Amino acid sequence: MFFKKINNLIFVTLLLIVSISYAQQTAKYVFLFIGDGMGDNQIYATELYKASMTGEHIYEPLSFSQFPVHSFMTTYSANSLTTDSSASGSAMATGEKTNNHWVSLDPVHKTKQETIAEKAKRAGYKVGILSSVTIDHATPASFYAHQESRGDYHEIALQLPLSNFDFFAGGGVHDLGVKSDKNSVSTQLGKYGYTYITTEKGIKDLKKGDSKIVAVNPGTYSGKEYYWEIDNRSESIPLSYFTKKGIELLDNDKGFFMMVEGGKIDWALHSNDLASSIMETIAFDEAIKEAVKFYKEHKEETIIIVTADHETGGLSLGSNTSKGLKLNLLKNQKISAQEFERKLKVLKEQERKISFDEVLDSVKVNFGLGGQLKDLELTKAEKKWLYEAYENEFIEMKEVNPDRDYLDHSADKPFTLRVITILSEKAGIAWGTEGHTAMKVPVKVIGAGQEYFRSTIDNTDVAKIIMQLMQLPK
Ligand SMILES: [Zn+2]
Structure with a gap:
């Protein structure tokens, strides 16, 4: 009886110790990496593709596939089972659901939902928001803006300097405007003490402690999103460089919160362009590796969470039209769908008539299709x-704008997307949609508090767990 009591006492004490240590589990440095549209098959396809490039292994895991915790996350929004980036970004940023296309607003009362980034800033942490698409786009906007439509880029960008965050980087804003216009984003940035940097030297010269910075990659499309990784443009500063710079700037004794979005993964998937999406995923992994280096120096106090806002494309690694998966065929694709469409546009604008054979020649050079390759x-x-x-x-000279919005799909598949579809079929992959799906997305975690991510979570739990780990007010 006595021993039983002692045993009970020991058990209760142990339980107390375990629950206290759980309750006190904190993280000073929090990284949230969002691969837009990056489902589990997209990750696995990248890993198989990477391995096929060297031919040494069947499968070459990305850095975050080697994290100790793997689970899944539900992504539905307040008004749809299939979310968009702003509703899912808002859920991860605030811990509350909102409607598709809304940015961190309560779906009923339209009141602001405070984000973990805003709470972290108020609590004295430094904050960085990075993306390979524009910094006023849905995912990054979810962390600092509150707006009924994600498409209100101007209104969203005007809210950026109000956040007081330390570092914005990667893509730029849609419409910076001019200083002479008092309603421009440029004027608003100046008014709140922000520096907008667009030169390579300016970015490289940034140093620890610099704050209120918007650092924009000098190599972007006119829309201010990154060029495609697959196109290998030398003027582009990689997302990994900005991540490294962000760590240097934000590192301080109180800690920081950093969100990094691989935004063009999703854009490629909207064209069902897997080769381009794979190259974006590899670049995203390079950015994650920078966080892993930091984690290795601060293991007890750092957490890295890698996830997606939703899956895009309904990617299947198998199809009815092929005999098995042959991802290595994708390496014959030398160019993004968008850049190929631009090439076609140039051909079309020549004075002489371009023959079908000439166009097919270009398909052969850029995709390997139609030649002698097995x-x-x-x-x-x-x-x-x-x-x-x-x-x-x-012949009928129908206009196809290569720089059209990535969500704009005409009823007739343009020439380029037909080429991409044929290559997909030959590689043994199939697509369910050119839009988003309601599939669960992967969650991969390493570091302080990783145990909270062990079971399947909802996207709102990302914010809730981070709030707990950073001890932010509810
Ligand atoms: Zn999307």
């Missing part, structure tokens, strides 16, 4: 399907 021959039916689009675009 598994990449074009069938009669495929050529006929391509010819239909050629007729549309080169």
